[in-house]
Structure formats: C-alpha cells, structure tokens
Amino acid sequence: MSAKKPFRPKARKPRGFEDRTGSVLRAEQHLISAATRIYDSWGFEPLQTPAFEYAEALGKFLPDEERPNEGVFALEDDDGQWLSLRYDHTAPLARFVAEHYQDLNKPYRRYQAGDVWRNEKPGPGRFRQFVQCDADTVGSASPAADAEMIALASQVMQAAGLSTGEYLVRVNDRRILDGVLETIGASEPDRRIRVLRAADKLDRLGREGVAALLGEGRKDESGDFTEGAKLDTAGIDTVLGFLDAGGGSRAEVIARLEGLVGASETGKAGLAALSEIHDVLSAIGVKDDQAVFDPSIVRGLGYYTGPVYEAELLATAHYDDGKPIQFGSVGGGGRYDDLVARFTGQAVPATGFSFGVSRFAAALSALGRGGAGDEAPLVIVVAAEKDRSADYLAMAAELRAAGFRAEAFVGGGNMGKQMKYADRRGAHAAVIVGSNEREAGEVTIKDLKLGARLAANIEDNKAWREEQPAQSTVKRDQWVEEVRAILARR
Amino acid sequence: MSAKKPFRPKARKPRGFEDRTGSVLRAEQHLISAATRIYDSWGFEPLQTPAFEYAEALGKFLPDEERPNEGVFALEDDDGQWLSLRYDHTAPLARFVAEHYQDLNKPYRRYQAGDVWRNEKPGPGRFRQFVQCDADTVGSASPAADAEMIALASQVMQAAGLSTGEYLVRVNDRRILDGVLETIGASEPDRRIRVLRAADKLDRLGREGVAALLGEGRKDESGDFTEGAKLDTAGIDTVLGFLDAGGGSRAEVIARLEGLVGASETGKAGLAALSEIHDVLSAIGVKDDQAVFDPSIVRGLGYYTGPVYEAELLATAHYDDGKPIQFGSVGGGGRYDDLVARFTGQAVPATGFSFGVSRFAAALSALGRGGAGDEAPLVIVVAAEKDRSADYLAMAAELRAAGFRAEAFVGGGNMGKQMKYADRRGAHAAVIVGSNEREAGEVTIKDLKLGARLAANIEDNKAWREEQPAQSTVKRDQWVEEVRAILARR
Numbered sequence: 018m019s020a021k022k023p024f025r026p027k028a029r030k031p032r033g034f035e036d037r038t039g040s041v042l043r044a045e046q047h048l049i050s051a052a053t054r055i056y057d058s059w060g061f062e063p064l065q066t067p068a069f070e071y072a073e074a075l076g077k078f079l080p081d082e083e084r085p086n087e088g089v090f091a092l093e094d095d096d097g098q099w100l101s102l103r104y105d106h107t108a109p110l111a112r113f114v115a116e117h118y119q120d121l122n123k124p125y126r127r128y129q130a131g132d133v134w135r136n137e138k139p140g141p142g143r144f145r146q147f148v149q150c151d152a153d154t155v156g157s158a159s160p161a162a163d164a165e166m167i168a169l170a171s172q173v174m175q176a177a178g179l180s181t182g183e184y185l186v187r188v189n190d191r192r193i194l195d196g197v198l199e200t201i202g203a204s205e206p207d208r209r210i211r212v213l214r215a216a217d218k219l220d221r222l223g224r225e226g227v228a229a230l231l232g233e234g235r236k237d238e239s240g241d242f243t244e245g246a247k248l249d250t251a252g253i254d255t256v257l258g259f260l261d262a263g264g265g266s267r268a269e270v271i272a273r274l275e276g277l278v279g280a281s282e283t284g285k286a287g288l289a290a291l292s293e294i295h296d297v298l299s300a301i302g303v304k305d306d307q308a309v310f311d312p313s314i315v316r317g318l319g320y321y322t323g324p325v326y327e328a329e330l331l332a333t334a335h336y337d338d339g340k341p342i343q344f345g346s347v348g349g350g351g352r353y354d355d356l357v358a359r360f361t362g363q364a365v366p367a368t369g370f371s372f373g374v375s376r377f378a379a380a381l382s383a384l385g386r387g388g389a390g391d392e393a394p395l396v397i398v399v400a401a402e403k404d405r406s407a408d409y410l411a412m413a414a415e416l417r418a419a420g421f422r423a424e425a426f427v428g429g430g431n432m433g434k435q436m437k438y439a440d441r442r443g444a445h446a447a448v449i450v451g452s453n454e455r456e457a458g459e460v461t462i463k464d465l466k467l468g469a470r471l472a473a474n475i476e477d478n479k480a481w482r483e484e485q486p487a488q489s490t491v492k493r494d495q496w497v498e499e500v501r502a503i504l505a506r507r
Numbered sequence: 508m509s510a511k512k513p514f515r516p517k518a519r520k521p522r523g524f525e526d527r528t529g530s531v532l533r534a535e536q537h538l539i540s541a542a543t544r545i546y547d548s549w550g551f552e553p554l555q556t557p558a559f560e561y562a563e564a565l566g567k568f569l570p571d572e573e574r575p576n577e578g579v580f581a582l583e584d585d586d587g588q589w590l591s592l593r594y595d596h597t598a599p600l601a602r603f604v605a606e607h608y609q610d611l612n613k614p615y616r617r618y619q620a621g622d623v624w625r626n627e628k629p630g631p632g633r634f635r636q637f638v639q640c641d642a643d644t645v646g647s648a649s650p651a652a653d654a655e656m657i658a659l660a661s662q663v664m665q666a667a668g669l670s671t672g673e674y675l676v677r678v679n680d681r682r683i684l685d686g687v688l689e690t691i692g693a694s695e696p697d698r699r700i701r702v703l704r705a706a707d708k709l710d711r712l713g714r715e716g717v718a719a720l721l722g723e724g725r726k727d728e729s730g731d732f733t734e735g736a737k738l739d740t741a742g743i744d745t746v747l748g749f750l751d752a753g754g755g756s757r758a759e760v761i762a763r764l765e766g767l768v769g770a771s772e773t774g775k776a777g778l779a780a781l782s783e784i785h786d787v788l789s790a791i792g793v794k795d796d797q798a799v800f801d802p803s804i805v806r807g808l809g810y811y812t813g814p815v816y817e818a819e820l821l822a823t824a825h826y827d828d829g830k831p832i833q834f835g836s837v838g839g840g841g842r843y844d845d846l847v848a849r850f851t852g853q854a855v856p857a858t859g860f861s862f863g864v865s866r867f868a869a870a871l872s873a874l875g876r877g878g879a880g881d882e883a884p885l886v887i888v889v890a891a892e893k894d895r896s897a898d899y900l901a902m903a904a905e906l907r908a909a910g911f912r913a914e915a916f917v918g919g920g921n922m923g924k925q926m927k928y929a930d931r932r933g934a935h936a937a938v939i940v941g942s943n944e945r946e947a948g949e950v951t952i953k954d955l956k957l958g959a960r961l962a963a964n965i966e967d968n969k970a971w972r973e974e975q976p977a978q979s980t981v982k983r984d985q986w987v988e989e990v991r992a993i994l995a996r997r
Contacts, residue, residue, distance in 0.1 A: 026563040028605030028850040031590050034557035036603055038617075042553045050540070058907050060885055060914025060932070063532045067524035067636050068558070068622060073516040092582040095626075100521050113526055115518030122931040124918040127528075132558060132622075136585075146557050157917040161896035165917065293896070300897035301904040360518040395550055406651035406783070407790035414791040417548050424550025427647040427655065428614040441612040442550070 033139025034146055037375075043392065044378040049130045049150055051176035052372065055169060056128035056152050064127040066109040068134075072099035074112045076359060090136045090145075102134040106151040107320075107356065107369060114155050114367075115360035123156030130374065147376065151350075153369030155357070160290040163324040164297035166350055166370040170328045171307045173348075173372060178386035181304070183332040187263075187311040190291050190324045191351075193274055194315065196284015197259050201252045211246035216260055216315045227260070228253050263311040267295045270310035290324055316351055325351035326370065334383040344380040348372035394445035394504050398425040399435050401451040412448060412460075412496075419497050421504065439465060446503050448496065460496035463488045464503045523629025524636055527865075533882065535868040539620045539640055541666035542862065545659060546618035546642050554617040556599040558624075562589035564602045566849060580626045580635075592624040596641040597810075597843065597859060604645050604857075605850035613646030620864065637866065641840075643859030645847070650780040653814040654787035656840055656860040660818045661797045663838075663862060668876035671794070673822040677753075677801040680781050680814045681841075683764055684805065686774015687749050691742045701736035706750055706805045717750070718743050753801040757785045760800035780814055806841055815841035816860065824873040834870040838862040884935035884994050888915040889925050891941035902938060902986075909987050911994065929955060936993050938986070950986035953978045954993045 030036065037045065053063070072091055090102040103109050106129045114125060130150035139145055152169055154162040167186050174184040191213070198204040198212060215230035222230070229235035231253045234245035248256065255277075262273045271292055278284035291310055298308055308326075316325040330344040350370035357365035396416055398409045409425040416423035426435050432449075439447045449461040468487035491499045520526060527535065543553075562581055580592040593599050596619045604615060620640035629635055642659055644652040657676050664674040681703070688694040688702060705720035712720070719725035721743045724735035738746065745767075752763045761782055768774035781800055788798055798816075806815040820834040840860035847855035886906055888899045899915040906913035916925050922939075929937045939951040958977035981989045 023852075024563075025852060026561070026566070026850060028564065028602050029561065030557060030564075030602065030606070031559050031561055031584065031588070032586075034559055036557070037555040038552065042555055045555075046543075046553065053536075057882070058912050059903075060887075060912060062528065063536065065527040065532055065535075067520060067526070068624070069521050069524055069636070071516070071519065071521055073514075074518065074520075076516070090582060092580060094521065096522075098521070112518050112520065116520070122928055124916075126914070134558070146559070154917060158919070159896060159917050161900055161915070162917040165900065296897045297900050300901040360516060362513075362515060392547070397550075406649060407786045410651055410655065410787050411790040413549075422548050422550060424616070425651070426614075427644060427649050427652040429648070438612055 031145075033137075033144055035144055041379055041382045044382045044386075045148060045374055048173075048177055048372070048374055048378050048381065049148070052150050052152075052173045053128065053130065055172050055176060059126075059152075059165070059169065061126040061128045061152050064110070064113065064129050065131065066103070066106070066113055066129065068102055068132070069100040070103055070109055070112060072101040074360075075101045075103065075108050088135050088137055090134050104135050105133050106131070106149055106371065107153070107353065110151075110153055110155070110369075111353075111356040111359065111367075114365065115357050118357075118361065118365070121156075124162065125155045126153070127155075128152040142379075144375070148374035148378075149371050150374050151369055151371040153367060155365060155367040157368070158354070158366035160293035160324065161297050163290070163326075163352055163368045164294040164301075164303075166368055167294065167298060167308050167326050168301055168303045170326065170348060170350075170370050170372075171303050174328060174330075177377065177381055179330070179332060181306050183330070185306075185329050185331055186308040186326055187314045187329060188291070188294065188308055188324065188326045189310065189312055189314040190287035191315060191321055192283045192287030192290070192323055193278055193312065194256075194259060194287075196278045196281035196287060197255060199281040199283060200279035201248070201255050203246070203248055203252055208246050208248075210319075211244070212248070212256060213315050214317070215246060216256070216313060217317050219260055219313050224257060228257060231256055260313040263309065263313060266305045267291075267298070267308070267310050270312070271295065274310075274312065287323065294324065316349055320353045320356050321351040322354045323352035324368065325349070328370075328372070330377070330380055332384055332386075334380070334385075342380075342383060344376075344383075347377040347380060393422040394507065395442060396421055396423045396446045396448060396500055396504075397435070397439040397442065397444045398423065398448045399432065399439075400426045400428075401432065401449050402455070405450075405455075408450065412450070415497060416448075416500060419501070421500065436463075440469075445507060446500055448500065454490065458493045459490050460493055460499075461488060461490045462496065462499050462503060464506075466507055467503075521635075523627075523634055525634055531869055531872045534872045534876075535638060535864055538663075538667055538862070538864055538868050538871065539638070542640050542642075542663045543618065543620065545662050545666055549616075549642075549655070549659065551616040551618045551642050554600070554603065554619050555621065556593070556596070556603055556619065558592050558622070559590040560593055560599055560602060562591040564850075565591045565593065565598050578625050578627055580624050594625050595623050596621070596639055596861065597643070597846065600641075600643055600645070600859075601843075601846040601849065601857075604855065605847050608847070608851065608855070611646075614652065615645045616643070617645075618642040632869075634865070638864035638868075639861050640864050641859055641861040643857060645855060645857040647858070648844070648856035650783040650814065651787050652856075653780065653816075653842055653858045654784040654791075654793075656858055657784065657788060657798050657816050658791055658793045660816065660838060660840075660860050660862075661793050664818060664820075667867065667871055669820070669822060671796050673820070675796075675819050675821055676798040676816055677804045677819060678781070678784065678798055678814065678816045679800065679802055679804040680777035681805060681811055682773045682777030682780070682813055683768055683802065684746075684749060684777075686768045686771030686777060687745060689771040689773060690769035691738070691745050693736070693738055693742055698736050698738075700809075701734070702738070702746060703805050704807070705736060706746070706803060707807050709750055709803050714747060718747060721746055750803040753799065753803060756795045757781075757788070757798070757800050760802070761785065764800075764802065777813065784814065806839055810843045810846050811841040812844045813842035814858065815839070818860075818862070820867075820870055822874055824870075824875075832870075832873060834866075834873075836863075837867040837870060883912040884997065885932060886911055886913045886936045886938060886990055886994075887925070887929040887932065887934045888913065888938045889922065889929075890916045890918075891922065891939050892945070895940075895945075898940065902940070905987060906938075906990060909991070911990065926953075930959075935997060936990055938990065944980065948983045949980050950983060950989075951978060951980045952986065952989050952993060954996075956997055957993075 133149050134146050170186045215227050219227050230245050231248045232245045236242045327346050328348040330347050333341040352368040354364050354366045398413045413423040413425040447463040464487040623639050624636050660676045705717050709717050720735050721738045722735045726732045817836050818838040820837050823831040842858040844854050844856045888903045903913040903915040937953040954977040
C-alpha cells in the first residue's frame, strides 16, 4: 500500500555457513542415530545442554591455543552478562556436571549430538557451524573407562558402514611423553606445551619441521617465526624417537615404550594405563587392526590429562580426476580430569570421545557409505486431471498404507512437467489416472527406472513410443500390487 | 604454577535456557524421529539451514508483532554485517528457496527439525531456545497442499501416541474474515491487523475483551491501553458472530460460513479453499473428530495469507494436587504466499506446519506417552573385584551381543555403592562375579525390580536376607540365559 519501493534483501546465507540437504544430510542423520543406538546400548544417557553458556563458564579451550580470544561467537545479554555459543560439547558438560555434582549418579555417562559453532575464518570445507556427537564418562579414573571410549569409537565406525581395515583408532597417553620430558629435564610447563604443539604437527610438517619446533624454532612459508621448545640435539632425538615408537601390535608398542619411559613415575603411570586399556580392548574384542597405540598422537586441546585417542578414516574416495581424497581424523577424545575442577576446585576424573559428524558424514557420502541412497523408493501419483486432487491424494495414502513412500503431485503443470519432476526426485514409479483410465476403471503405472535404462539403449524412437515397455495399465483393484511388483524388481 | 588464586567461574547456565535430560529428552527424540519417518513417507526431503542468517534476510516475523525489534539474538560479524539466530524454520526456508529458486524441483517439499532461539524474557516453562519440527510445501497454490499439512499434523499426533479424541487440528482460512471485513467496510490494513490480533486473543480475553479490542480499545489489568479496531456495534457483532461460527462437522461449518461471507470475492476464495481441504481430508481419511473448521483460529504471525491451522492437545494430565494440566496448542501453520517474494518480488505459493517439539514432548512426558520410559531394560555388571575390569567389560559386551542394554560399572566404590548406583539408574538386573563365584565358575544375578517389589512387602528382615528370593546363582555357561529369563518376566 505504500508508494515507497519495498526493500528487497538479498537471498544469501552468512559466509562460512551451509545448507545441508540430500545424501550428506541423510548420512549425518544415519550416523547420529547409529551412534545414539550404540551409546544407549552401552548404558549412556542422552543430554542436551543449551547452545549458549555464560562466556566465563565456557572458558577457552579451543584447539587453536595460539589465539585464545578468538573462535567463539559471543553476545551481550540484556543484563550485561556475556553469552557464548558452545564450541564443543565437553566444556558445557563440565559446567553441567559441576552444577549438579551432588545429585548426579556417578559415574555419569551421557551422550550428546548437536551443533557447535566456531567463529573462525571460513574456508573450503571449513564451516563455522558443524555437528558433533560426544559420549563421556564422568567420575571414573579407571583406564577401563578410556578403553570403553576407544571401543565405542570402533563400534561407531563399524556402524557407519566401515569394515576393519578402513579405519583405525590411534591411542596414546600424554603422560608417557611427560615422562620422557622429565627424564631429559624438559618438563617446565611452557616448554612442555611447545613440545606437545610441535608433536601435534608431525603429520603436517614432517620430522624436520617438528625437529625445528622442538629446537630453536621454525619459520613457515609466510615468514612467520614460531619459537621452539629449545631442546638440545639429544633431547630432540629422544622426543622424535618417542614419536616414532608406534607400529605393530599394541603389545609391541608397549614393550618399545617400556624402554623409552625411564624412571619417571608420570611416564610409568601413562604406560600402566595403556597396558590396562590393552587388556580391556582385547577382552571385549577390539583387535590390533581396529585400535593401535601411537605415541605421535597428542591432540591439540589443552585440557587432556592422560589417554588420548583419534579415529582415523583409512578408506579413500576419488575425485573426478582420479586423485584420492584422504579424509584423515573424523573424531577424537581423551581424559580430562581437571575440567570440572575449573568450577569446583576439585578434580573429577572424566574421559570422552567426540565425532565430527558433519565431517564424517561428508566422507561417508563421498564413499557411498553410511545410509546415503538408502531411502525407500518414491512413488509419485501424477495430477492427470486438474480437479481430482482428492482422488490422487487418496491413492498416495493407499500406497503409504501399503508401506511405500508416496507423494501425490500438488504443483501445477502438464504431464511432461510432472514426469520431469518425478525424474528429478529420483522416483521409481509414476501412477497415472487420466480421464481414459478413470472411465475404464484402470490405472497406468510407469516404471521410471526401467524406462530410463531402456531409453538409454533404444534407438527407434517410434517403436519406443508405441510399445511403452516400461509402462503397464491394470485394473483398479490390482494397481497397488502392480506398484509392489515394479518396486520389487529394482 | 602461579601463586595467584585461580578464577573459579560459577557453574550455572544462562537464564532462560535449560539442560534437557531423561524422559523429556527421550520423548523429544522419539517425536522427531516419528515425525521424520512420516514426512519421509509422504515424499518430503530433509533440509538443515544454519542457525545464523543475515539479520536482513531473516526479517522480523515474530509472533509478538507489537515489539518487532525484539525477540532475536543478533551479533555483528567481523565484517560488520549483522547475523541473527533463526527464531523459526520458515523465514530461513524462504531465504533458501529464494536463493536456489531456479534449481529447485517444484513443488519443493522439505522437513527440518532443530533449535530456534527467541531473545525474550524467560519465565516458567518459557525458554529462549526450543526445538521445532517443520514440514513445508513450496510452489503449490493448491488447497490440496494445505490439506496434506493438516493430515500430516493429525498423523504426527497419532504417531506420538495420541488417540482420536485426545487431539484436534483446528483449521480456518484468513480470507473468510477478510471477506467479512469487506462486507462491513472495515478492510483497511491497519484495522484488519487490529481485528486479527483481537480475534487471536479470544481464548485469553473472552468475548468481552475481544469486543473491546474490536471497538474503541481495551485497558488491561496493568492499566495499559490497547487501541481498538474502531468497529461499530453492528460490525463487532458480525465479527464475533463469525468467530463463533465453529462447532459441529466440517460440512456444517462450511454451510454456516456461506451465510456469513456475503458477496466478497476474497471471502468466497477462502471458503472455496476450506471446501477443497474438506474434500481432500475426507478422501484420505482425516475425520471430523481429527480436523475441524474453526473461524476463531487466526494465528498471530503476520505472514499468513490463506488457510491457517493449529494442532491442539485435548488430553489432560494432572498435577500432584489433582488439578488438571491443560496443554493447548502444540503446533500450527498456514499458507504464506508472500514470504519468498520479500527477496524476489515474485509471489511463491507456500504452506507449512510446525510442531513445538519441546512443548509437545514435555506434554507427552507428563501424559506418560510418546516413548518416555520405553528404553530397553538396563543390566549392570558389578565391579566386584577391583582388578577384574576386563572380565566385567567382556561380560557387558556379551550381554550387548545377546541384544541387551548393558554396562559394566567403571566407577569406584564398594558393593553397596554400586547397588545404589544400579538402583538409581533404574537398572533391571545386576550381574555379580566376586571371588567366590569366580572360583566356583558361577555368576550371581539380582533381579532388581523384583527385589524392590518384594522388599516393599517383607517385614522379616532376617528371612529376607537369608532367602534372597530375587537373586540366583547359576553356572557360567547359563548366565546370559538367566538374565534373559529375568528381563522376560518383568
């Protein structure tokens, strides 16, 4: 009614955010429901904390420890208090446990799947919102609880459709490296953090880059200089030797580490934990080709205090040009005995595992696994006569009652447009009752998948049109059975 | 390492947000998965838009039209653009459709379940984050598409465990009231909005309050004055008569409305839509006791352009003091043909239905419906000997392999503490292998539910201790079958 030209916002989503649809989203849902079923069967309980936490309660335990003030979406509430969107499910769990500590039945075992947000520079495949699915056991100091997490990780990988050999859970205990640092006299906190950060970059920078970071420091391609841990040559060799101590069975790695850890009590405690984890994993059937010990796993997050683990996808897909897509780590976790103590001052032992659902689902979708394409076949009832919607919707309802996925076309457009719609929806069959069929008490059913296959092989267009081999017309009381027969032969 | 006293944040969640656990959360998950299965079977596709939208793209279509600048959580991105958290799933859908309009296969039918955020004053049962689950059909102007939404609403109510008679979908078409306003010469936009808002308050204010808002205006208890629509007495009577025209079968309401709508083309179009909706609902088996026409339904949101609908929960639960809990509306929707046009300038017909999952799940949980308490029974393997975790975890794994939900206790504490833990977890059975059992090759199994029932009826404590009627000790090769027998008799 106003003469003013109306404001038209641009239809665009904020940078770094994505709309998820189709097979990737279905793979995500499939993954969450598979993981949830497993966590349930192991006795974990669901929890949903809110998206927001008070900024001070959330703390700043982001992987990028070098920019501790960045990475979080925060806003000021109208009472002046700052709220932050969660960046993982662990920090909110620590708040939850501290808030309800007296009332919680311990060990408290919970799972949670949901969005997390990182206020980071978006890039290709790097989003500012993604889904994580976590399981945690709070109130158990036993390595058996860590072993459970590792076993759960392996089970989720299997439930996602991966076979043994297509994934690997890599396990370590941070205290072993701490023990090594003690023996070489390099365990001051600052130095330790630099060593941990350097070790975490072995994949990316290789031995030489890590050696530089363990020593004086390293200048990267952009010219930025990262100060090193200032170990001497012997120290660098010891640490690199430790990082290389993986390979072979879990028992072999344990034997190798026994030679490296020396007299340090910290290191021995770490090794004892790995040893018990090994016993439990073996007892519950998690084999050496499903979970291994790898001393090079340190995990970036500052809060881990003992065992750490990473789930790696070994299966590869290929780009259109044949190049392999490496997926790498799709989840990780560890023991964080000090996180609840931030609130209460009292250490509460806790261990957990987190899957990057979005990342994992994208990989599964690229691999053609994990439920992508598993949807039930779709049948479209065509709107052949304009004023007969009620009939067509009733037919779709009849198909659903018979157990099929069915939709009556409710848009506008002629038969050609509707068949194109059915085709683009990936429908398996189209059901048609035009005036001819209606008067004859019949129903025409097109097998769209067969039609597409036949059409690809047929050169005589005229013969095709006359024979209509992928189409049949049946009596009204037989049409649902005919649809069943068509869907059965796919 | 610092001498400074460490900062201890308070463990509390932001006001207006909740941690969801236990039966309410399970009811939520059950509801979403039931709705999702139904939407899938009707041919809808999943979509997940991000939590954030550009503020200008989101627009301000909140129910509370009187405070259009409030209600949204917004923050400034580091490039100076404002981001808002979605307050529903409809506005982001309009952005998505406008952004991809050329590529979308239309009608585009999608469902989406997820959190939405309202930056409002929290109150009892009124949270700033909750879950909604929506289905929408975009690109169909047909009342058949509206009828589908109403049928879906009815199906979801049934899938949630409600019977016919325990819920009702109330349907109206806003254009009928517009027709009435035309016939009484009161269809200027401002006046129309005031009439719609007044009508929307019939439940809360009753006839007298609404009459005041239709006339000169109304002063509420706090003394605030709301200006009225300034209808004359005859006009007020006509509108109130229209709002009262519900009751009886859908056909009866249509007949009644035909007498009220007069010569207005708008009104006739609304009535024709209701008539077609009635035909479709009848054809697909949605009966008069599942969906009714109710002219008093207008829905607060500004963007609806035709049919509107509300799903009402009629079933009541009771507070501990016997007072009934009325749940009221748990969902609603309608046709919004102008929402995509905000971006493109071109009207795109669309209709959708939204469930308040959190609200609905809380109601279902209070009613004892909707999957609450449906979890599989839990079996706890007690950690009877300290250094035997691997054995106990292997036994839990054996139970899971046999199809049970099982957990080995991984916390610390003696048998009493562990039995208390099992009890508080609601476990059905506890499995015990202490040194006696281990040496004898036996397993002791406690039926915790039977034990609790028997204990409540037994007065002779000594006899109870000696007989242990809810406990059996079996040979190692029979223990899984013994657990099966115990779980079977519950």
